[in-house]
Amino acid sequence: MSRLPLEQKVLSENDRIAQRLRERFLARGLFCLNFISSPGAGKTSLLERTLERFPTGERVALLTGDIQTDNDAKRLARFGFPVKQITTGGTCHLDARMIERALEDWPLESLDTLLIENVGNLVCPSSYDLGEAAKVVVLSAAEGEDKPLKYPAIFFKAELLILNKTDLLPYVSFDLAQARANALQVHPGMEIVELSCKTGAGFEDWMKWLARRRESAKAGTMLASGQV
Amino acid sequence: MHELSIANSILEAVRKERERLNGARVTKVGVRIGELAGVDPEALSFGFEVLVKDTDFEPLPLAIESVPRRHECSQCRHVFTVVDYRMDCPACGSTDSRCIGGDELELAYLEVEEL
Numbered sequence: 001m002s003r004l005p006l007e008q009k010v011l012s013e014n015d016r017i018a019q020r021l022r023e024r025f026l027a028r029g030l031f032c033l034n035f036i037s038s039p040g041a042g043k044t045s046l047l048e049r050t051l052e053r054f055p056t057g058e059r060v061a062l063l064t065g066d067i068q069t070d071n072d073a074k075r076l077a078r079f080g081f082p083v084k085q086i087t088t089g090g091t092c093h094l095d096a097r098m099i100e101r102a103l104e105d106w107p108l109e110s111l112d113t114l115l116i117e118n119v120g121n122l123v124c125p126s127s128y129d130l131g132e133a134a135k136v137v138v139l140s141a142a143e144g145e146d147k148p149l150k151y152p153a154i155f156f157k158a159e160l161l162i163l164n165k166t167d168l169l170p171y172v173s174f175d176l177a178q179a180r181a182n183a184l185q186v187h188p189g190m191e192i193v194e195l196s197c198k199t200g201a202g203f204e205d206w207m208k209w210l211a212r213r214r215e216s217a218k219a220g221t222m223l224a225s226g227q228v
Numbered sequence: 229m230h231e232l233s234i235a236n237s238i239l240e241a242v243r244k245e246r247e248r249l250n251g252a253r254v255t256k257v258g259v260r261i262g263e264l265a266g267v268d269p270e271a272l273s274f275g276f277e278v279l280v281k282d283t284d285f286e287p288l289p290l291a292i293e294s295v296p297r298r299h300e301c302s303q304c305r306h307v308f309t310v311v312d313y314r315m316d317c318p319a320c321g322s323t324d325s326r327c328i329g330g331d332e333l334e335l336a337y338l339e340v341e342e343l
Contacts, residue, residue: 001255002342006245006335010237010259093230124230126266127333149313153266156331185313 014128017096021131024108031214032114034130036154037138038147039120042164044072045197046138046206047117051079053207059110063102064117065094072117082106093124096131113214122147126154133217134159141165141172145179148186155186160193160209167196231268234333235275235290241335242285249340256339258291262332269294297330 009015025032035043047062054060061082064072073085084106086098099116116132118125126135137158139147142165148155155161161183169176176194183190193209195202242257261267269292276290297310301317302324308317310330316323 001339004245004249004338004340006241006337008241008335010234010241010333010335013237013240091230091233123266127230127234151266153264153331156264156327185315188315 011127011129014096017100018129018131021096021100021103025114025131025133026220028108028111029218030108030111030114031217032116032130032132034116034118034125034132034135035138036118036122036125036135036158037120037140038122038143041120041138041140041143042197043117043120043138044075046162046164046195047076047115048079049197049200049203050115050207050210051076051081053203054079054081056080059112060115061106061111061113062115062117063094063099065098065119067092067119076117088119092119092121093128094118094130095128099130122151122154126151126157134213136160136162138162138164139179139183141168141174141176143174145175145182148179148182152186155183155190158187158190159213160191162206163192163194164197166194166201167198231271232275232278234267235272235279238276238290238335239279239285242288242338245338253341254285254288254338255341256289256291258293258336258338260293260295260332260334260336262295262330263297264327264331265333267333293336295330295332298328299325300328301325 037043062076063084063086064076065086065088066072067088067090070085070087073083076083084102086094086102116130135158137154139161163176163179180192183192191209193202193205195206238257238259242254246252246254261269273290273292280286280288298307299310299315300307301320301322303322304317304320306317306319315325317325
């Protein structure tokens, strides 16, 4: 009997494809975000309200993942930006190969921003790199403030936490301050935005974060390609 | 429940290694899973068992090493294990530290029978 050390990542195949995607995005100055939350936290609503605020000429496209139905793609297509549904047919997360396949017939040159709405699930999507610049996790006031402690993987890996449905705060026992504290405990220094997709409160903070993050990604791209 | 697809990735990697080793008999596979990996060891074990059943890999036990979250103190460089999200340095008390491990999802080793 002999023991052979392997020391390789279990998802090395996914990581390899994700890295290939990331390089393609970087080469074209395309900014990509991966939105993750439990079902019903408000990812699609967040994207709807975000698209509403984009000028018509904005070069943005969306990929939306679901186990079944193209309901989300229909909701998002109303805003006139290109949308493609990825139906995973039972799989609880998107992986890099699904993204690569979905982008096959899309002219990436014509895009500045790609927003990926993952399958509603707070656990599985956190393991799969999609080549994004950053992960954004959405948690709503209709859930529990202890979610960051219970599902640390995604709160650790996401750059931004969006606390959604703040309009419900007067009616539910969700402790906003504790939710923030819990997220910061798992991920010290994590950026947090509170908003309500329903009333629009706090939305400017999110749009500012998006613009700022997109600029810093662009600056990174220019740095990498020697344009500055 | 993405543990089944992760179990499948593990088995695929074992299959590749077995080919590379000219069909040597693999008797055990070891993986390392960090507490921040978002992978449930029990579900992974179960998924792996199901995939291996009735194949020429059977029996193939999966040994899972669970790895805690580790931080390095930014002040005194002490490396410590984070328990219950307590991130202050046990050596100097500083609350400024950075995560240096705990999200591992790695194939650690294979045990094979000598040819």
